Amino acid sequence: MEKIFVHGKDIPLQDLGGGTSRRILSYGEAMMQVEVHFEEGACGSVHTHPHTQTTYVLEGEFEFTVGDQKDIVRPGDTVYMPSGVPHGCVCKKAGTLLDIFTPMREDFLK
Amino acid sequence: MEKIFVHGKDIPLQDLGGGTSRRILSYGEAMMQVEVHFEEGACGSVHTHPHTQTTYVLEGEFEFTVGDQKDIVRPGDTVYMPSGVPHGCVCKKAGTLLDIFTPMREDFLK
Secondary structure (H helix, E strand, C coil): CCECEECHHHCCCEEEECCEEEEEEEEECCEEEEEEEECCCCEEEEECCCCEEEEEEEEEEEEEEECCEEEEECCCCEEEECCCCCEEEEEEEEEEEEEEEECCCHHHHC | CCECEECHHHCCCEEEECCEEEEEEEEECCEEEEEEEECCCCEEEEECCCCEEEEEEEEEEEEEEECCEEEEECCCCEEEECCCCCEEEEEEEEEEEEEEEECCCHHHHC
């Protein structure tokens, strides 16, 4: 089951609590794109998963941790999170991330 | 060899000709993020590759073709291109796409 064309405005934001919300965009077995919206101060707690992830900062400012590396990222900046490496972020200025996973996050559809 | 944190402003745009240019952002073996900038009327000719690709529209307006499907996409809209499926786009209003590939495009680094 693939979603070839997904228009962001057609997908309501799903409240995740803690000042974060998300919309699941196009996906298929091999990849999934997800917008995640953060209020200032909201966190993506450090966690790990077998999926490789990349993130592109659409808006705002975030402090990211990937393994033992830390950096501040802003619009147009990007992060690569290898499979199984612990990662997380703290939102310094309200904004939006685009997270992409390979393979897709089947757990997000449950 | 992985690029965990890549700041967009640190990467010069590489002119690809035909009104398009790109910057390669974070990547590792499993994925690569690439910004592609288009002038109005520029084309990504229909082509195919074994990598699965997703695209997120950052700016502008594009007509995309994926297999036998066609759609107009704008900022916040997304496209999924399965491995081996022919795809291409025409830029209707100057803008920028974020393309993500799995696995990474080793050919882009040559």
